[in-house]
Amino acid sequence: MKFFVDTADVDAIRELHALGMVDGVTTNPSLILKSGRDILEVTREICSFVEGPVSAEVVALTADEMIAEGRKLAEIAPNIAVKVPLTWDGLKTCKVLSDEGKMVNVTLCFSANQALIAAKAGATFISPFIGRLDDINLDGLELISDIRQVYDNYGFDTQILAASIRTANHVTQCALIGADVMTAPPAVIKGLANHVLTDKGLEQFMKDWAKTGQKII
Ligand code: G3P
Numbered sequence: 522m523k524f525f526v527d528t529a530d531v532d533a534i535r536e537l538h539a540l541g542m543v544d545g546v547t548t549n550p551s552l553i554l555k556s557g558r559d560i561l562e563v564t565r566e567i568c569s570f571v572e573g574p575v576s577a578e579v580v581a582l583t584a585d586e587m588i589a590e591g592r593k594l595a596e597i598a599p600n601i602a603v604k605v606p607l608t609w610d611g612l613k614t615c616k617v618l619s620d621e622g623k624m625v626n627v628t629l630c631f632s633a634n635q636a637l638i639a640a641k642a643g644a645t646f647i648s649p650f651i652g653r654l655d656d657i658n659l660d661g662l663e664l665i666s667d668i669r670q671v672y673d674n675y676g677f678d679t680q681i682l683a684a685s686i687r688t689a690n691h692v693t694q695c696a697l698i699g700a701d702v703m704t705a706p707p708a709v710i711k712g713l714a715n716h717v718l719t720d721k722g723l724e725q726f727m728k729d730w731a732k733t734g735q736k737i738i
Contacts, residue, residue: 619643650685
């Protein structure tokens with residue numbers, strides 16, 4: 522499973538990139554707001570060191586305007602994936618831009634049917650939002666599983682990009698289900714290293730090592 526980082530915080534991306542953990546980046550208008558930076562400038566900086574797909578989202582609501590915004594965003598770098606919302610106009614945009622050879626990430630997906638029509642419109646990535654379904658007492662992981670089955674049934678090559686990932690368990694389950702990609706905030710990715718038994722075991726090793734009175738260096 523590929524790891525994308527869901528942030529426009531360049532320092533956080535650089536830290537994970539240095540560990541080989543960044544197969545791509547996803548941003549959205551809320552994350553651009555959080556970064557406090559200009560969308561074109563920050564996206565350009567991210568693309569200067571991230572080799573994989575970097576999603577940059579359009580903000581217009583009509584297809585014509587979305588297509589224009591998407592073309593402008595795609596000019597930033599060859600690895601831009603234009604992110605469009607899962608609306609009818611977003612799907613029109615997806616078809617036009619994907620026919621032009623651009624990567625398109627269709628976002629705000631909350632049903633298997635939405636994922637199906639996004640694939641038919643030529644989406645490179647479909648972004649189902651797990652956490653936001655869980656927030657309203659639905660099962661976000663079940664959606665990932667359903668989309669996996671639908672895409673496998675018909676051989677769609679649209680990649681399932683599991684988004685709105687909030688917990689380590691979301692990551693585990695997405696990997697077990699077979700999501701192609703998961704995108705998570707840096708804190709969730711860093712948290713994957715944590716285990717209570719690792720902490721406990723390390724504490725014991727440190728105590729015992731101190732008793733040996735030895736040094737390695
Ligand atoms: O990738 C989508 C993500 O940014 C949404 O996450 O936690 O705001 O639902 P969240």
